[in-house]
Amino acid sequence: FAAVPMRDEWVWFATIPTDEMHWGYITSNEHEWLQEEFDRWHEPIPTLLSSTQTKRITKEPAYAHRDIPTAHTGNMVVYLGDAWCSLDPILAQGGGVAIEEAYELMLAVTRALDTNQPLDLTAYQDYGCRRLKRLQKLSDISQIVGTLRSPLDFVRDSALGVTPAFVKSYVFDRMMKASLSG
Structure with a gap:
């Protein structure tokens, strides 16, 4: 769940694992069901859900691909972020990965220019090899987190309810560091 306060209202989204999802407005x-699913979450989440009119909530499927494609270039096109590999929509990883990849691509181009190497597929392949390791790590972490969710919801919610905040903060910080480290 993520929420962003805008000038006149909040914009929010939730990602929920489901076997079947269709585009459109929710019923x-x-x-x-959404309100029940998130009613024990911290504020303002329950209030946002209850105050949002049903007719203003849309739903759409989000897809992730387990395997990272090895062919990712076209004729003068470089694919970045979700265009290259779709990650689980956890903590906006696709957007974050696109920013990381743009930066890494800039470094690869700069290195090629600084050493008078041609700006061809060779420069991009160096970048691609480094990125592939990083993306595989992110994908593995996302898969682990996603796998644990369904069968352990009750146990997790119960355990988190009695876990001290400093422990939760430490674990979250470690997971974020693992996810964000190169």
Whole structure:
């Protein structure tokens, strides 16, 4: 769940694992289910869900690909972020990866220019090899987190309810560091 306060209202989204998802507006039953699913979360999440009109909530499927493609260049095109590999929509990883990749690509181009190397596929392949390791690590972490969710919801929620905040903060910080480290 993520929420962003805008000038006149909040914009929010939630990602939920499901076997079936269709584009469109949610039904009132789905809105009630969302409220029940997130009613024990911290504020302002329950309030946002209850105050958002059903007719203003849309749904769309989010896809992740487990395997990272090895062919990712076209004729004068470099694919970045979710265009190259779709990651689970956890903590906006796709957007973050696109920013990382743009930076890494800039470094690869700069290195090629500084050493008078041609700006061809060779320079990009150096960049691609480094990125592939990073993306595989992110994908593995996302898969582990996603796998643990469904069967352990009750245990997790119960354990987190009695876990001291400093422990949760430490674990979260370590996971973020692992996810964000190159």
